[in-house]
Amino acid sequence: MVVPGGAPYLRGLRVIPERVTAPGEFPFSVPALRDLDLSFEVPVTFLVGENGSGKSTLLEALAVVCGLPVSGGSRNEVADRFGVASDHSFATALRPSFAQRPRDSFFFRAETLAHFATLLDERKKDRDFDGDPYSRYGGASLHRRSHGEAFLATFAGRLGRGLWFLDEPEAALSPQRQLALLALVWDRVEAGDTQLIIATHSPILMTFPGARILALDDTGIHETTLAETSHYQLTRAVLEHPERYWRHLRKSDETEESEE
Numbered sequence: 108m109v110v111p112g113g114a115p116y117l118r119g120l121r122v123i124p125e126r127v128t129a130p131g132e133f134p135f136s137v138p139a140l141r142d143l144d145l146s147f148e149v150p151v152t153f154l155v156g157e158n159g160s161g162k163s164t165l166l167e168a169l170a171v172v173c174g175l176p177v178s179g180g181s182r183n184e185v186a187d188r189f190g191v192a193s194d195h196s197f198a199t200a201l202r203p204s205f206a207q208r209p210r211d212s213f214f215f216r217a218e219t220l221a222h223f224a225t226l227l228d229e230r231k232k233d234r235d236f237d238g239d240p241y242s243r244y245g246g247a248s249l250h251r252r253s254h255g256e257a258f259l260a261t262f263a264g265r266l267g268r269g270l271w272f273l274d275e276p277e278a279a280l281s282p283q284r285q286l287a288l289l290a291l292v293w294d295r296v297e298a299g300d301t302q303l304i305i306a307t308h309s310p311i312l313m314t315f316p317g318a319r320i321l322a323l324d325d326t327g328i329h330e331t332t333l334a335e336t337s338h339y340q341l342t343r344a345v346l347e348h349p350e351r352y353w354r355h356l357r358k359s360d361e362t363e364e365s366e367e
Contacts, residue, residue, distance in 0.1 A: 114147040116270045116302045119204040120169065121145065126200040134168075134197045137161040139323035143201070147304070149319050150296045154306040155336055156323035162306040163274050164197065165323070169304060170214035170272045171198035179216035179223055179274075181265075209302075211269035217278040220257060224249035254279040262291055268300040277309040285311045310339040 121144040127135055134140050139161040154162045171177055176184045177195070228248055230240035241247055245260035252260060258279045265271075277285050289312065295301045305312065313320055313333045322331045333339050345352050 114149060114152075114206065114302050115300050116205055116207060116209045117147050117169075117173070117203060117304070118206050119144075119146045120172075121202055122200050123202050128196060128200075134161065134164045135200075137164065138325050139328045140165060140197065142327070145321070145328065147302070147319075149317055150302050151292065151315050151318040152304045153313055153315075153318055153320045154304065154323060155308070155313065155320060155331075155338060157337075160323040162323055166214075166272050166274050166304065166306045167216075168195075168198040168201055169203075171195055172201050172203050173209075173212055173270060173272075175212060175214040175272070179214045179219045180226075181211070181213050184223075184226070209268075209270040211267065213265050213269070213271050215261060215265075215271070215273045215276060217258075217275045220249070220261065224257060255281065255284050259284060259287065262288055266291060266295050266301070266303075268295075268298075269302075271301070271303045273303060273305040273307075275306060275308065277307055277312055282311060285309060288312070289315055308338055310336070310342050313339070 122140075122142060129135065130141075137160070139156070143165075154165060156162050167177055170179075174182055176182075178184075227240040227244065228250065230236045231248070239246075243264040245252070245264055249257040249260060258276065262276070276288060280288060292303060292315065296303070307313065310333065313336065320331050320333065320336065321328050322336065
C-alpha cells in the first residue's frame with residue numbers, strides 16, 4: 108500500500124556556497140549539512156540520525172525558509188517571541204524549490220509546545236484578539252490536557268492541506284498514540300495536497316507506507332530503509348534479547364565503579 112503522487116509543494120533544498128559565511132563553524136561544520144542538496148519526491152519524508160547529526164537544525168532551517176517561526180507554529184506566530192532563539196545563518200544559505208507554494212503550513216516543535224500553549228492562553232485573555240485561539244487545537248487550553256493529549260490535539264486540529272514540519276512528534280506519545288498519529292497522517296495525505304517532513308527517532312513512525320527515509324550521519328545524507336536504520340535494528344535487538352544488552356550495561360557500570 109503506497110500513497111500515490113509526488114511531493115506537492117517543497118521539491119528541493121540546497122546550500123548556496125557563496126552564502127556560507129563561516130564554513131568551518133556550526134552548522135556548516137556538520138557533515139550532513141555542509142554540502143546539502145536534497146530532493147523531496149514523496150508526500151512524507153523522514154529525517155533520521157543520531158543526536159547531533161543535524162536533523163532538528165535542518166528542519167528548523169526548512170521552517171524558516173518557508174516563512175515559519177523558528178520556535179514553532181504557523182505564519183500567525185512569526186511576530187510572537189516565545190520558546191527558543193536561533194541563529195538563522197543556515198537558513199539564509201539555503202535555496203528551496205517549490206512545485207507550488209502551500210496556502211497553509213505549520214512547524215511542530217516538541218520542545219516548545221508548552222510555550223505555544225501559553226501563547227494561546229494569552230491570546231484568550233487578550234480582549235483585542237479576534238476569534239477563538241483554541242478553535243484549531245481541540246477547543247480548550249492545551250495546558251488542560253496531558254502532554255500526549257496536547258500533542259494529538261495539535262496534530263488533529265492543524266494537520267490538513269499544506270506543508271508540515273514535525274520535529275520529534277513521538278516525544279510524548281505512547282506506541283498506541285503513535286499509531287493514532289500515523290492513521291491521521293494517512294488520512295490527510297491520502298486526501299491529497301498534504302506534505303510532511305518529519306524528524307524522528309521512532310521506528311513506528313518510519314513504517315508509514317511509501318515514505319522516504321533520509322539518514323543523516325558523518326558521511327552526509329543518504330536514502331535508507333526502515334530495516335537498515337540503527338533505530339530499528341537496535342530497538343528490535345534489545346526487545347528480542349534484552350539480557351544481552353543488560354549484561355553489557357551492567358558490565359559498563361561495574362567498570363566505571365572500579366575506576367572510581
